[in-house]
Structures are given as C-alpha cells and as structure tokens.
Amino acid sequence: MNTNDLNLFEAVAHHGSFTKAAEAMFTVQSNVTARIKNLEEEFGAALFTRTNRKVELTAAGETLMRYSKQLNNLLEEAKRLIGKTDVVRGQIKIGFLETIMTLKGPELVNLLSAKFPFVELDFRSAMKPVLINDVLNYKLDAAFVSAPLDNSELKQIKIKEEKVVVVAPADCKSLNDLIKRKPLKAIVFDQGCVFRARLDSWLVSKGIAQYHKTVMNSIEGVINFIESGIGCSVLPAEIISTFYSGRKIKTFALPRELGLMTTILVYRKDVTPSPALKAFISLYDNI
Known part of the structure; x- marks a missing residue:
C-alpha cells in the first residue's frame, strides 16, 4: 500500500x-x-x-x-x-445552498485568493440534505447549510443570521391579499429546500395546506416568474436588495420564527482538517 x-x-x-x-x-x-x-x-x-x-x-x-x-x-x-x-496549498470541496453561493461565492473566492492564493476551491451547490450527506460521505470537505442541525458526527460553526421574506408580484398589496388568492400559486425549489420549507410552514400557520406549485431551480427563474405575476416565493432579503431591487416585485416580512435563518459551516468531527480546510475555516468570521 x-x-x-x-x-x-x-x-x-x-x-x-x-x-x-x-x-x-x-x-x-x-x-x-x-x-x-x-x-x-x-x-x-x-x-x-x-x-x-x-x-x-x-x-x-x-x-x-x-x-x-x-x-x-x-x-x-x-x-x-x-x-x-507558511504557504498553504491544496484543493477543498465546499458545498453551498445556491442562495448562499450567489451572495457570498465571489466574495469568498476573492478573500481566500488574497490570503491563501494556492488554495483551490471546488464549489458544489445542492439542497441541504444532499450537502449534509456529501459531507458525511467524504464527498465534500465542508458545507454551508441552514441551522438547526442535529448530527453528532459534524462540527458546526455559526456563520451569520439573515432575514428571509415573502417575495410577491408587484400588484400584491399585503400578505392577507396574497393568501386570499384562489388558487394560491408559488414558485418553489425542489423538495429539501429550506426556503420552500419556510413557505410551507408559514402557509400552514395560515390554514393553507395545499397550493399550486411551480418548481424552478434557479433564483433568476424564480424572480422572473414572480415578476410575471405567476406566484410568490420565500427568499433571503439580501438576495433581493443586492440583485433584484429594481424588479417589479414586492417583499413582505415573515414572523420572526420563520423570518430569520442561521447559516452554519459543517465538517466532520473525526477527521482533522487539512491545512487548506483550516485556512478556509479561518475566514468564516469574514463571510
């Protein structure tokens, strides 16, 4: 061997x-x-x-x-x-939710390349269950996912809290106006998406268990469909303010228990991080 x-x-x-x-x-x-x-x-x-x-x-x-x-x-x-x-070299495979990658991917690449220019990043985007499974099965070195997460095999580092909001067509006057629409239509990501889960939880709290779903697996596609008046969705407020503030859409705050999302970085406890992963982890408070 x-x-x-x-x-x-x-x-x-x-x-x-x-x-x-x-x-x-x-x-x-x-x-x-x-x-x-x-x-x-x-x-x-x-x-x-x-x-x-x-x-x-x-x-x-x-x-x-x-x-x-x-x-x-x-x-x-x-x-x-x-x-x-002191030169740190190597390649690391990092998983992201697509929304986190959209917001923080470029910033992270620039930050890492400035401090550790010989560390190469391999980004993968997927839903939370897939990312966790890939970290557990050694296919990813680490992943950014949403809390909470109860898994004794994974080390967790809290990264940030962010607001998530309901995003609706421009002609929507209020959340009450939205939920009265028959049928209620929503643009959602695949099963396993944290934002789809937040939308489901909010609608259930309003007594709505069934609604018309259009699955769209890109943020740009979701925004385009909302702007066209097809339906609503739930997305991070920072995504909207950063990239889509000029679009014909409206945002509405969710109740605090649903409107705040904590992002964590997870990696295996039983494997000592490589020098490259240690370098990456050292950046977490700058994300």
Whole structure:
C-alpha cells in the first residue's frame, strides 16, 4: 500500500464509480480496480459495495476513509512545516445552498485568493440534505447549510443570521391579499429546500395546506416568474436588495420564527482538517 493507492481509494468513494475515479486520476479503470482489490486483500475486508448503478463505502471502507484523510492531511502539514514555508496549498470541496453561493461565492473566492492564493476551491451547490450527506460521505470537505442541525458526527460553526421574506408580484398589496388568492400559486425549489420549507410552514400557520406549485431551480427563474405575476416565493432579503431591487416585485416580512435563518459551516468531527480546510475555516468570521 502507498499513498497513491489511498488517493485512488478516495477518488472511488468520492465519485461512486471506478470509471469516473479512473478518469479523475488520469489512469485506466483496470488499474483502479486492481489497486482497490489489493487494498481489500491487505486489510482483509471489502471496502466498497458494488452494484450496477453505484459504488458505496462499507463500514470497513468508512473506517479506512477516516484514516486515509488523516494521513493525507498530516502529510500535507508535514510538507509545509519541513519545507519551512507558511504557504498553504491544496484543493477543498465546499458545498453551498445556491442562495448562499450567489451572495457570498465571489466574495469568498476573492478573500481566500488574497490570503491563501494556492488554495483551490471546488464549489458544489445542492439542497441541504444532499450537502449534509456529501459531507458525511467524504464527498465534500465542508458545507454551508441552514441551522438547526442535529448530527453528532459534524462540527458546526455559526456563520451569520439573515432575514428571509415573502417575495410577491408587484400588484400584491399585503400578505392577507396574497393568501386570499384562489388558487394560491408559488414558485418553489425542489423538495429539501429550506426556503420552500419556510413557505410551507408559514402557509400552514395560515390554514393553507395545499397550493399550486411551480418548481424552478434557479433564483433568476424564480424572480422572473414572480415578476410575471405567476406566484410568490420565500427568499433571503439580501438576495433581493443586492440583485433584484429594481424588479417589479414586492417583499413582505415573515414572523420572526420563520423570518430569520442561521447559516452554519459543517465538517466532520473525526477527521482533522487539512491545512487548506483550516485556512478556509479561518475566514468564516469574514463571510
């Protein structure tokens, strides 16, 4: 076993595929398959369950993944310290809700590149459940998600609180006017979206369990549909004030328990952060 074997092992776990891992590591699938087989023989346990559709870590594979991450992170730290340089290098995979990426992605890239120019960011946007699952399964180093989150395997850092508001067509006079519309129409993201959940909770509090939904998986698309008078939605107030203040839409405050959202940064507790991830985490109070 060598560090390249562990890198191939991590690539298979990340991509869920021997073929994709081979492509990412610039080798052939037969080499990846052979190296994983050698690892399994060396440890005396299956590291992956294999089906026609995907490859997933076994319990033994998850244990090895923790140690593999620790080893690679320690090697990176050793290279930096032995080389007597303060330069932090490496790539980190960070997950975002799309709204957070829209607001803070460019700012974060600029801030990181100014302080740690040799750290590369790989951004992924997805819904909260997917992001959490990807962090737990080592496919992301960390992710920005909304609180609350009850998971003993994840370290949580509070980033910020922000307001979320109901966004409605320009002809809407009030929230009471909005909820009286028959049928009530809304532009929503897919299931798992925190803003869709806030909208559902608010409508239920008003005695509305059913409403007409149009699913639109881009912020620009949601705004366009609202502006066209098709329906309402729930979005961060800062998104509207920063990018859409001149559009023909109106915003209305939600009750405090629904109108405030806390963003947290999460990463695994049982894996010592790499130097690159430590550098990224050190920026959190500037986000």
